[in-house]
Amino acid sequence: xxxxxxxxxxxxAVEVLRGIDLAIDMGEIVTLLGSNGVGKTTFSAVVxxxxxxxxxxxxxxxxxxxxxxxxxxxxxxVIQVPExxxxxxxMTVRENLELGSYRRGKGNRMRNIEHVAEIFPRLRERFxxxxxxxxxxxxxxxxxxxxxxxxPRLLILDEPSIGLSPLLVEEMFSLIKQLNTDGLTILxxxxxxxxxxxxxxxxxVMENGEIKLSGIPGDLMDNPELQRSYLGLA
Amino acid sequence: xxxxRKLLMLIAVFGLIGLAPMLIAQDSLLNIIIMTLYxxxxxxxxxxxxxxxxxxxxxxxxxxxxGAYAVAVLQVQFGINPWIGLVAGGIAAAAVGAFIGFCTFRxxxxxxxxxxxxxxxxxxLRILSNSVDFTGAGVGLLIPLERxxxxxxxxxxxGFFWVIWILTFxxxxxxxxxxxxxxxxxxxAVRDNEDAARALGVDAFRVKMGAIMLxxxxxxxxxxxxxxxxxxLDPHIAYGAAISVESLLVPIIGGMGTLFGxxxxxxxxxxxxxxxxxxxxxxxxxxxxLYGVLLVIMVLFVPRGxxxxxxHLRSGKPGQPRAEEGKGHA
Numbered sequence: 065x066x067x068x069x070x071x072x073x074x075x076x077a078v079e080v081l082r083g084i085d086l087a088i089d090m091g092e093i094v095t096l097l098g099s100n101g102v103g104k105t106t107f108s109a110v111v112x113x114x115x116x117x118x119x120x121x122x123x124x125x126x127x128x129x130x131x132x133x134x135x136x137x138x139x140x141x142v143i144q145v146p147e148x149x150x151x152x153x154x155m156t157v158r159e160n161l162e163l164g165s166y167r168r169g170k171g172n173r174m175r176n177i178e179h180v181a182e183i184f185p186r187l188r189e190r191f192x193x194x195x196x197x198x199x200x201x202x203x204x205x206x207x208x209x210x211x212x213x214x215x216p217r218l219l220i221l222d223e224p225s226i227g228l229s230p231l232l233v234e235e236m237f238s239l240i241k242q243l244n245t246d247g248l249t250i251l252x253x254x255x256x257x258x259x260x261x262x263x264x265x266x267x268x269v270m271e272n273g274e275i276k277l278s279g280i281p282g283d284l285m286d287n288p289e290l291q292r293s294y295l296g297l298a
Numbered sequence: 299x300x301x302x303r304k305l306l307m308l309i310a311v312f313g314l315i316g317l318a319p320m321l322i323a324q325d326s327l328l329n330i331i332i333m334t335l336y337x338x339x340x341x342x343x344x345x346x347x348x349x350x351x352x353x354x355x356x357x358x359x360x361x362x363x364x365g366a367y368a369v370a371v372l373q374v375q376f377g378i379n380p381w382i383g384l385v386a387g388g389i390a391a392a393a394v395g396a397f398i399g400f401c402t403f404r405x406x407x408x409x410x411x412x413x414x415x416x417x418x419x420x421x422x423l424r425i426l427s428n429s430v431d432f433t434g435a436g437v438g439l440l441i442p443l444e445r446x447x448x449x450x451x452x453x454x455x456x457g458f459f460w461v462i463w464i465l466t467f468x469x470x471x472x473x474x475x476x477x478x479x480x481x482x483x484x485x486x487a488v489r490d491n492e493d494a495a496r497a498l499g500v501d502a503f504r505v506k507m508g509a510i511m512l513x514x515x516x517x518x519x520x521x522x523x524x525x526x527x528x529x530x531l532d533p534h535i536a537y538g539a540a541i542s543v544e545s546l547l548v549p550i551i552g553g554m555g556t557l558f559g560x561x562x563x564x565x566x567x568x569x570x571x572x573x574x575x576x577x578x579x580x581x582x583x584x585x586x587x588l589y590g591v592l593l594v595i596m597v598l599f600v601p602r603g604x605x606x607x608x609x610h611l612r613s614g615k616p617g618q619p620r621a622e623e624g625k626g627h628a
Contacts, residue, residue, distance in 0.1 A: 112497055113496075114493060114496055114497060133501070134496045134497060134499060135496075135499045135500070135501050137499075138497075138498065138499030139499065143497070143498070144497045145497070146493060146494050146497050150491045150493070150494035151494075152486065152487050152490040152491060152494070152495075153490060154486065154490060154555075155483070155486060155487070155490070159483060162483065163483055163484070163487050163495070163498055163500070164498050166480055166483070166484070166498075166499070166500075167498075167499040207494075210498065211498075214498060214499065
């Protein structure tokens with residue numbers, strides 16, 4: 065579904081992504097793991113068109129999308145939910161959701177809102193509330209719901225668990241799993257190794273702008289390098 | 299429902315203002331209302347870009363001055379009717395907005411960088427208008443007195459009142475429409491978080507270009523009105539910092555990003571200005587001193603402006619600054 069090969073990108077003269085190769089098949093949850101500053105967010109920004117790549121290829125459903133504008137990539141069905149939630153705080157929950165669906169036409173908007181409200185019933189209760197007054201967990205649900213409004217075929221979630229309490233993190237991961245069970249392909253960019261591995265079909269581990277390890281979670285969890293670097297096990 | 303209420307309120311407020319010529323016989327009082335409406339128009343123009351779009355401009359004189367000079371130059375140098383100049387002034391100012399917007403938004407300038415560049419553009423235009431002959435250079439342009447409605451020069455203040463009433467009402471209706479449109483939602487999304495808006499497929503560049511052109515258009519109309527009302531222009535009046543300061547102060551005091559904020563701010567500022575004139579006299583620069591003090595007070599104690607204060611008094615909730623994104627609690 066998504067194929068990335070030899071992707072390079074950076075800021076100014078600083079190269080952040082140093083030849084990333086990665087592929088996601090339809091219906092999978094793929095997790096991209098790595099500690100702070102390894103280039104995970106840069107990767108999701110480049111794939112979603114928020115940043116231009118220096119070189120390399122990205123194809124989505126066979127179509128090259130590297131270097132396209134974020135609008136064009138949204139039109140193709142790749143939606144990114146940015147790190148840190150980023151809801152529009154002065155708009156109501158409903159207005160936030162509607163913004164996600166503007167590129168899909170008026171007809172689909174109501175249907176999509178109903179669909180999102182079914183997935184996140186707590187949002188329905190708060191439709192007319194200002195998004196800035198929601199709790200962190202609700203804001204994260206809204207950010208994902210807003211992404212769902214754009215009818216994604218691939219949803220990129222950038223650190224959805226960041227800043228949430230352990231209980232909410234648990235809830236968030238089971239929600240992500242549920243979205244995937246309903247047929248959505250997900251790229252989960254995370255630092256939370258254990259919980260990401262639990263729900264992912266495959267995992268990639270980044271270090272210094274490169275993919276260091278990749279494979280199915282069961283195998284990777286036994287990898288001594290991963291255990292040492294990310295799980296604190298000797 | 300809420301939307302319709304705002305529109306009804308807008309119509310009611312402007313309907314009430316429209317009664318002024320019937321109720322007020324004194325020219326000096328009508329003049330205060332005219333100048334208040336003019337300031338509200340200028341402030342609303344700024345509010346489109348700064349309040350709804352979050353692109354704070356320090357150089358709205360660039361658009362105001364372009365509108366003013368367009369009508370004056372077309373009239374004085376080419377004999378073109380000022381009613382045509384009114385449209386031309388608005389379009390010319392929108393074109394300047396498009397140029398400034400392209401030069402800044404295209405290269406991702408935001409925040410203080412954008413504000414400083416707008417200030418620089420206004421200064422460049424001031425220097426240019428001071429240097430070329432067709433604007434009358436430093437001497438300025440005197441629009442010949444030919445009183446007639448067909449010439450956009452009215453015998454009584456009432457004619458001017460209706461022109462500025464229509465222009466200001468049109469600007470407020472446009473902003474009401476923006477607040478209820480897809481364009482408005484995208485503009486506010488870009489204001490709150492540009493990257494998140496782009497991730498949803500919002501074309502931030504196009505949205506900001508639309509806002510700066512619309513903002514420039516209405517500021518240009520304010521400039522045209524000013525030129526026709528006072529029949530004199532020079533570079534300092536047209537492109538001076540005082541216009542830029544007034545255009546941003548009005549919505550900041552009234553309430554940035556609110557429909558009625560610029561009207562409240564304009565009424566408050568002009569009320570204060572008249573009061574200070576009555577108490578202190580017409581000392582040069584006194585209004586700027588007052589504006590400065592007022593700005594500090596508003597930013598410190600009433601950050602959401604008078605409109606925010608009014609909604610606070612109605613709801614009983616604290617008048618906090620506009621929310622920043624990503625501040626939820628886990």
